Amino acid sequence: MLLLQYCFLGSLAIATFKNLTTDQSALLAFKDHVVDPRGILTNNWSILYPVCSWVGISCGVRHRRVTALNLSDMGLGGAIPPHLGNLSFLVYLNVSYNNFHGHLPSELGQLRGRLKFISFSRNKLSESFPAWIGVLSKLQKLGLRNNNFTGPIPNSLFNLSKLEGLDLRFNNIDGGISSKFGNLSKLEKLNLGNNNLQDKTFSQVKFRRTLALCKTWSIYFFESNNLCGPIPPTIFNISSITVITLYENQLSGHLPSLTGHSLPNIGLLSLFKNKLIGTIPNSISNASKLHTLELSENSFSGLVPNSFGDLRFLSFLNLGNNQLTTESSIAGWSFLSSLTNCRNLTYLALASNPLGGVLPSLIGNFSASLQQILAHDCKLKGGVPQEIGNLGGLIALSLRNNELNGTIPTTVGRLKQIQAIDLQNNNLRGTIPNDICHLKGLNILSLSENKLSRHIPQCLVTLISLRELYLDSNELTSGIPSSMWSLEYILQINLSSNLLSGSLPSNIQNLKVLTYLDLSRNQFSGDIPVINAGLKDLAYLSLAGNQFEGPIPESFGGLTSLESLDLSENNLSGKIPKSLEKLLYLKQLNLSHNRLEGEIPTKGPFKNFLAQSFLWNYALCGAPRLHVPPCKKLNNSKGSKKTALFVLKYIFPCTISTILIAMVIIFIVRRRNKRSTKNANQEVLLPLATWRRTSYLDIQRATNGFDECNLLGKGSFGSVYKATLSDGTNVAIKVFHLQLERAFKSFDSECEILRNVRHRNLIKIISTCCNIDFKALVLEFMPNGSLEKWLYSHNYFLDILERLNIMIDVGLALEYLHHGHSLAPVVHCDLKPSNILLDEDMVAHVSDFGISKLLGDGDDSVTQTMTMATIGYMAPEYGSEGIVSTKCDVYSYGVLLMETFTRKKPTDEMFIGEMSLRDWVNKSLSGELTQVIDANLVRDEQSFFVKVDCLSSIMHLALDCCMESPDQRIYMTDAAAKLKKIKEKFLDDVASTN
Numbered sequence: 001m002l003l004l005q006y007c008f009l010g011s012l013a014i015a016t017f018k019n020l021t022t023d024q025s026a027l028l029a030f031k032d033h034v035v036d037p038r039g040i041l042t043n044n045w046s047i048l049y050p051v052c053s054w055v056g057i058s059c060g061v062r063h064r065r066v067t068a069l070n071l072s073d074m075g076l077g078g079a080i081p082p083h084l085g086n087l088s089f090l091v092y093l094n095v096s097y098n099n100f101h102g103h104l105p106s107e108l109g110q111l112r113g114r115l116k117f118i119s120f121s122r123n124k125l126s127e128s129f130p131a132w133i134g135v136l137s138k139l140q141k142l143g144l145r146n147n148n149f150t151g152p153i154p155n156s157l158f159n160l161s162k163l164e165g166l167d168l169r170f171n172n173i174d175g176g177i178s179s180k181f182g183n184l185s186k187l188e189k190l191n192l193g194n195n196n197l198q199d200k201t202f203s204q205v206k207f208r209r210t211l212a213l214c215k216t217w218s219i220y221f222f223e224s225n226n227l228c229g230p231i232p233p234t235i236f237n238i239s240s241i242t243v244i245t246l247y248e249n250q251l252s253g254h255l256p257s258l259t260g261h262s263l264p265n266i267g268l269l270s271l272f273k274n275k276l277i278g279t280i281p282n283s284i285s286n287a288s289k290l291h292t293l294e295l296s297e298n299s300f301s302g303l304v305p306n307s308f309g310d311l312r313f314l315s316f317l318n319l320g321n322n323q324l325t326t327e328s329s330i331a332g333w334s335f336l337s338s339l340t341n342c343r344n345l346t347y348l349a350l351a352s353n354p355l356g357g358v359l360p361s362l363i364g365n366f367s368a369s370l371q372q373i374l375a376h377d378c379k380l381k382g383g384v385p386q387e388i389g390n391l392g393g394l395i396a397l398s399l400r401n402n403e404l405n406g407t408i409p410t411t412v413g414r415l416k417q418i419q420a421i422d423l424q425n426n427n428l429r430g431t432i433p434n435d436i437c438h439l440k441g442l443n444i445l446s447l448s449e450n451k452l453s454r455h456i457p458q459c460l461v462t463l464i465s466l467r468e469l470y471l472d473s474n475e476l477t478s479g480i481p482s483s484m485w486s487l488e489y490i491l492q493i494n495l496s497s498n499l500l501s502g503s504l505p506s507n508i509q510n511l512k513v514l515t516y517l518d519l520s521r522n523q524f525s526g527d528i529p530v531i532n533a534g535l536k537d538l539a540y541l542s543l544a545g546n547q548f549e550g551p552i553p554e555s556f557g558g559l560t561s562l563e564s565l566d567l568s569e570n571n572l573s574g575k576i577p578k579s580l581e582k583l584l585y586l587k588q589l590n591l592s593h594n595r596l597e598g599e600i601p602t603k604g605p606f607k608n609f610l611a612q613s614f615l616w617n618y619a620l621c622g623a624p625r626l627h628v629p630p631c632k633k634l635n636n637s638k639g640s641k642k643t644a645l646f647v648l649k650y651i652f653p654c655t656i657s658t659i660l661i662a663m664v665i666i667f668i669v670r671r672r673n674k675r676s677t678k679n680a681n682q683e684v685l686l687p688l689a690t691w692r693r694t695s696y697l698d699i700q701r702a703t704n705g706f707d708e709c710n711l712l713g714k715g716s717f718g719s720v721y722k723a724t725l726s727d728g729t730n731v732a733i734k735v736f737h738l739q740l741e742r743a744f745k746s747f748d749s750e751c752e753i754l755r756n757v758r759h760r761n762l763i764k765i766i767s768t769c770c771n772i773d774f775k776a777l778v779l780e781f782m783p784n785g786s787l788e789k790w791l792y793s794h795n796y797f798l799d800i801l802e803r804l805n806i807m808i809d810v811g812l813a814l815e816y817l818h819h820g821h822s823l824a825p826v827v828h829c830d831l832k833p834s835n836i837l838l839d840e841d842m843v844a845h846v847s848d849f850g851i852s853k854l855l856g857d858g859d860d861s862v863t864q865t866m867t868m869a870t871i872g873y874m875a876p877e878y879g880s881e882g883i884v885s886t887k888c889d890v891y892s893y894g895v896l897l898m899e900t901f902t903r904k905k906p907t908d909e910m911f912i913g914e915m916s917l918r919d920w921v922n923k924s925l926s927g928e929l930t931q932v933i934d935a936n937l938v939r940d941e942q943s944f945f946v947k948v949d950c951l952s953s954i955m956h957l958a959l960d961c962c963m964e965s966p967d968q969r970i971y972m973t974d975a976a977a978k979l980k981k982i983k984e985k986f987l988d989d990v991a992s993t994n
Contacts, residue, residue, distance in 0.1 A: 023066040024051045026086035033081035035099075040074050040794050055794045058092075065089035072119070073097035073792065080125075082107035089114060094909065096121040096143065103127040109135045117909055119143035121167065126150070129173060134159045141165040141909065145191070148172055158183040164912075169193040169221065177227075189219040193245065197225035223270070224248040231256055231271075236263050245270040247294065254278035255300075258286040270294040272318065277301065280319075285310035296320040296349065303327065304350075309338025317342075318349040320374065326357045333360045340365040349374040351398065358382035359399075364390035376400040376422065383407070384423070389414035400424040400446065407431075408447075413438040420444040424470065427451060432471075437462050446470040448494065453477065456495075461486045467770075472496040472518065485510050491770050492516035496542065499523060509534035515771050520544040520566065528572075530555045536695050537771060542566040544590065549573065552596075557582045561695060561771070564588040573618070576601055589613045596620055599631045694767040696774050698726065699733055706735070713786075713834065715848065722781065730781040731766055735774075759820075761813035763837060763847040779847070783840050788833035791903055800937050800947055802842060803900050804954075804983045809844035810836055811976035814893060818886040818972050827884055831892035832873050833899065872906030872917070877966060887966035893975060894918075894961025901954055903934040918962050921955050929955065943993050950986040957982065 024047070031041045044055040051066060052059035058068035066087050077099035084093070085107030091114050101124040109132035116138050126148040133142065134156025142160075145167045152175025153168075163184050174196040181187070220235070223245040230253030235244065242265050251274040258281065263269075266287050272294045279302035280295065291313045300322040308314065317339075326333055333355070339345065340362065346369055355378045363373075364387025371393055380402035388397070389411025396419060404426040412421065413435025420443055421436075428450040436445065437459035445466065452474040460466070461483035469487075472494040479502030480495065488510055496518045503526035504519075511517075514535055520542040527550035528543065539561050549571040556565070557579025565583075568590040575598035576591065586605040592615040600606065600614060600622035611627040614620055621631035702723035703710050712720040718736040725731055758764075767778035787806060790796045798806070810831075817826040828835075828846065835848040875891035877883040895906050898921050904910075906917040924932040933951050938944055957978050963969045970978075 023087055023089075026083045027051065027054070027057070027066070029083040030081050033078065033083070035077035036075075037077070038075045038795070041071075041076070044794065060089060063089065067114075068092035070094045071098065074794075076100065079103075080105060080120075084108060085110040087111065091115060092117045092909075094119045096123070098123050100125060104130045106130070106132045108132070112136050112138070114138060116140045119909070120147065122146040124148060129154055129157075129168075131156045133157060136160065137162070139163055141912075143167045144171065146170040150174065152176070153178060155180060161185060163187055165189040167191045168195065171195050174198060177222075188240075191219070191221040192225070193221040193223040195225055197222070197227060219243045221245050222249070226250055228252070230254070231276075233257075239264055241266055243268045246274070247271060248273045250274065251276060255281060255284075255295075257281045258283040263287045263290075265289055267313075268292040271298070273297040275299060279303070280305050280324075282307040284308070287311070289313055291344070292316040294318050296322070298322055300324060304335040304355075306335050306338040308335065309341035311342060313344060314342040315344045315369075316347045317345065318347070319353065320349040320351040322353050324350070324353040324355060326355050333357055333362075336360060337362055337365075340367070343367045344369055346371045348372065350378060351375060352377040354379050356381070359385055359404075361385040361387045363387060366391055368393040371395040371417075372397075374398045376402065378402055380404055384409050384428075386411045388412065392416065394418055396420040396422075398422040399426070402426050404428060408433055408436075408452075410435045412436060415439060416441070418442060419465075422446040423450065425449040429453070431455075432457055434459050436460075439463065441465050444468045447474070449473040451475055456481055456484070456500075458483050460484065463487070464489070466490055468492040470494045472498070474498055476500060478502075480504075482507075488512055490514060494518040495522070497521040501525070503527075504529050506530060511535065512537075513768075513770050514538050515561075516540045518542045520546070522546055524548060526550075528553055528567075531559065535559055537561050537769075539563045539585075539771060543570065544568045546570055551575070552577055552580075552591075554579045556580060559583065560585075560697065562586055566590040567594065569593040571595060573597070575599070576620075580604070581606060592616050594618075600626055600628065694725075694769045694776075694778055696769055696771050699723065699735075699769055699776055699778070701726070702731070703733060715834075718776075723778075725778075729766075730783075732779045732781045734777045734779060736776065759813055759816045761809045761843070761845055762816070763845045780845070782837035782845060782847075784838035784842060786834050787836035787838065787844070787900070790838070791833055791900065797936060800901075800950060800986070801983070804979065804986070805842070806836065806838070806844040807897055807900055808976065808979050808983065810846055810896065811893065811972060811979055813844075813846040814889050815972040815976045818889065825886050827886055828889050828892075829878075829884060830870055830873070831889055831896055832870050833896065836896075875966065876964060885966060886972070887969050890961050890969045890972055890975065891966075893972070894958040894969075897954060897958035897961065901934060901937070901951055902932050903936075904932070918959065922959055925952065925955060925959075943990050946986065946989040946993055949989070950982060953982045953985075954979070 027045060031045050034041070036042050040055060051057060052064060056070045057066055059065060060067045067089050068091060069084070069087065070092070072094045073096070075098065079102040080095070080100050082105035085105065088111065090111050093115060094117070096119045100120070104120065104125060112135045115136050117140065118136070121143045122145065124147065125144070128151035129149050131154035133139070134154065137160070139160050140162055141164060146169070149168070149171040150173065153173060155178070158178065158180035161183065164186050165188060167189070169191045172195065173192070177192070177197060181190070220241055220243065224247070227246070227249040229251065231246065231251055233256040236256055236258055241263060244266065245268070247270045251271070253276065255271070255276055255278065267289055269287070269290060270292070273296070276298040278300065280300055282305045284305060285307035288311065290311050292315065296318045297320070300319070301324065303326065304319065304324055308317065339348070345366065348370065349372070351374045357380070359375070359380055359382060363385060370391055372395060374396070376398045380399065382404065383406030384399065384404060386409045388409060392414065394415050395417055398420070400422045401424065404423070405428065407430035408423065408428055410433045413433070416439070418439050419441055422444065424446045425448065428447070430452065431454045432447065432452055434457050436442070437457060440463065442463050443465055445468070448470045449472070452471070453476065455478040456471065456476060458481045460481070466487055467490060469490065469492070473496070476495070476498040477500065480500060482505065485505060485507045490511055491513060492515060494516070497520070499522065501523040504524060506529040508529060509531050512534055515537050517538065517540065521544070523546065524543070525547040528548050530553050536559070538559050541559070541562060541564070544566040545568070547570065548567070551574035552567065552572055554577045557577060560583065562583050563585050565586060565588070572594040573596065576596060578601055580586070581601050581604035583605055589605070589609050590613055592613065595618040597617070597619035598621070600620055602623070611625065614626055614628065620628045622628050624630070700706065702725050703721045706721060710721045710723060712722050712732060718734055721733045721735065723731050723733045764780040765777060766780060769776040769778070790798050814828065817828060819825070830848060831846070835846065837845045837847050839845060873892045873895050875888040878888045895917060898917055899905060902917070902921065904917060908917070911917055911920070921932055929948060929952055930938060937951065938947050957975065960970050961975055
């Protein structure tokens, strides 16, 4: 028996070796056929090491066969070779976030016996949707998003009876939505958004029956296709569904009524940008858990339902761009009374509806959670109610393009959180109330196209956050208050078409970041002041229709960013300065109706200007195409020749000698001073005290025209580039995507916060750039990249002590933001590894305050926000209700702790259903900790138990941070202190074992 046992074990070892050789051969062949620019596979996949130790490879415990292949985000490219089909024990295959192109090889169908997970998302794969996927009978999740797959979804896909998740968004899949989706009895999440589906059968009886079978669906994404016809009512009978997005389609007909059992669990319903008609049914209130409702850009008509008030969790309501009306009676806006019951409401959009009527005083009954009211283009009459001042949490108020009259209520001065007020194009009268000057956080004030009179308030100088001021087309008189020129960070000013008078002072150039200035159609007089390169970001300047006289200043040539210049209809005289030829970006020029004379310049932008730019002047001359007489040529007489000889013989040599002597003296002085100022210059390069602005041209040069080679990364608000400034300083430049509405808010809040917080572990701001169509931050460059790179790039490694130091740095940064800041507590809101940057000494710096918000007084202050953090890191109360406090950051810090020491993302595909990173770690503390922590941390047997003890303490601290209830979580001061003690104990234990 003993002999038989030895024979059996020997044969098993031979079989295992043969199987490993099969897997090894398949993987080596795969390596040889792909492009590996980072050398990750080239340097790691070697016959010198066991297959199961290769990067991205996991093996089964029993047979030691390859069961998981994770090659995500390794920069791999080329066509996917067929050799992966030989990995017959493969259960998990993830090749997402790479650059593979071409088609998926059919040989992968050989993995039908065990394969449960496939992800080829975010590659460049193309050709028709692979039909062979239908043979993978065990498949549970399939991710092919963000590729170029074409053609219809093959019928074979509907054989996958165990499929739970299907993500095909952002492809070019066409055809219709098959009625066979009902065969996928376990499907929970379906995402077909952003394709070319053109389904005219969407609402037909056959498809409705299919939907009736889909009882397991929870998330249903069909947005941005070409779906036609009515919405099938059966969609609303799927009780498990939590999200429906059908926006940006061609859906028509009525919104189906909801019964008492319809969509009991839905939280988000988005139907905007379709062709839906009819009334919004009162039965919408049966979806009792609804928090987000998007019905904008349709053709809904009738009254706004009063039943909205029954949606207790409603936080976001957008009914804009429809045909909704109100009752003709004085109580026409009575639906607002019901909406005041929605105590979580933060966003209310009714814009571009013919509502009419009068805005009632009960608008002041909304809770402090309401942040935005958008009611522009609603044909509103009457006045702005005094009760508007009760909305203490309001951030944005837009009532433009209505028929409002009366005066601006003084109670607006109570809106302490307001950032934007837009009352443009109404019939408001009276003065601009001084109470507006109490709004210290105001960014945008638009009162254009009203009948406001008298003077501009002097106290506007106190609005240090003001970036855009629009007072044009009113009846304002007197001069511009001198205090206006103290708003050094204002970006846009429009005071045109008023009755303003007086002269312009020279300190207009104090507005160093100004990009837009329109003072046209007023009664200003005197000379135009000398404006030098201090206004280097100014892109639009109009002084037309005034009474300015004298010459055009030569200094205008220093306005290097100028794109449009209008000086028409004044009394300007003299010549057109040659310095204007330097304005390479100048596209529009109007100097007509003045008293200018002399030659019209011919270089630079003047090559493209037409005659209209110079009409009705005194005595201009130049090219025939400009419809002016030619300029007289100078006579080349003997006298002029003698003068030239005299200059060359006597004047020129003296001038050259003087210049050379001056240059030598300057060189000696500069060299002497260079040593004494070198260290000082290095010291003041980064601190906030040296706050300065950088032009678009500087940034363009520093990034080499935003070259992709300098791209460090992309985020939800913009892209980050490595750049070198003109003084040789290496920086990181964050360029914001201005097509996103949140990017504007992110920029403003990030500027304000970074200007006021200073800490060793917070990223430092060096400069900013603010143009009409361009916003950027210049930040301190971190040469060692992000924590994410060090955790997940296989060419880098951090030991326990290095990870501890980094997390202590992060904890100290958050402690400062929450408790040590001189202003109100600051909540980061988006803490994750990509936002933790490392300098040359591996000191961590927390970055990206794009969605952070300043809270009220006290550490436990909470507020509401519509901005969403990154999935996996957000606290439960943030994701479900939008509630934000400093305890949200504590939760994210706990997740970050677990991720740093397990090297497992909270969004990993293994975390499905009820299982999360937190639950996984919590279960391991009962005795299986080594199964969850990063194996690289305890691979060395030396100090093994000391390391495990340290990691156990870290995980307990992380779980204390991730308690379900915010009140049960510890404060950052305690978390940072505990982590320091864990580090001290670890160092002592290591020293004692050695």
